[in-house]
Amino acid sequence: MNTKFRRTRDASGLPARASGARDFVTVDDSGDFSYHRSEEELMAAFEYVGEATCIIDRSGSSYRLVLDSNRHMVLGPALGPVEFHWLRHAWLDAQKAHPDEHRLRRFYPATRGEVVTALFEILALERGTPPARGAWSLDIAGSASLPSNLEEIDRRLAQQKPLERIHVKDPFGHIYRPARYHKHWYLPAAAGSILYVEVPAPFTVH
Incomplete structure (x- = not known):
């Protein structure tokens, strides 16, 4: 796969797209997920038809890559709603x-739409694509x-310890509490990447 970066609320706040343009989420043959801002970006990310095991648009419809009559790789027709439990x-x-x-x-999402x-x-x-509206908010004590x-939040929290009095709100209004993820038990407490775990509202985050 050519890129590391690879729905249903229509007014989700993601960047406005050109008329008729669609964005997609894909699952590749390793099981990883990616976001693509357009069909052109999607097609450029894959080298063969089986590399994308599932392609999803904002309506929840699924697609596959196929070969046309000239054996060029293209996006195939919609195959119906993506299977919720599998996804x-x-x-x-x-x-x-x-x-x-x-x-x-x-x-934990309860429906296919969620x-x-x-x-x-x-x-x-995660890709860093800025939403059309809304902003990140970081509250430290x-x-x-x-x-x-x-990425900027990660930098600000890199030297913060502990993380208990910190809350983060994403541009879509979801509130998280940061927690450090340790790959190995012997790493120091401040080492490891930071996970952002959603917590219930209300927390006063501006």
Whole structure:
């Protein structure tokens, strides 16, 4: 796969797209998920038809890559709604397999619409794609700021210890408490990547 970065609320706040343009979420043949801002970006990310095991649009419809009559790889027709239970478990498996890449941990989705919406929002935010509206908010012991993206939040929290009095709100209004993820038990407490675990409202985050 050519890129590391690879729904349903129509007004999700993601960047406005050109008329007729669509964005997609894909699951590749390793089981990982990616976000693509357009069909052109999607096609450029894959080298052969079986590399994308599932492609999803914002309506929750699924697609596959196929070869046209000239044996050029193209996006095939819609195959119907993506299977909810498979998608939810595939996403949970990807989070477990790639904890350093998928660090926004939202509540367990109860419906296909919830998991599709969450995938489009989370993967775009992880990629650093700025939403059309809304902003990140970081509250450290009552002191609020507006970082530009998740990478900036990571930098600000890198030397923070402990993390208990910190809350983060994403541009879609979901509130998280940061927690350090340790790959190995012997690493120091401040080492490891930071996961952002969703917590119930209300927390006063500006």
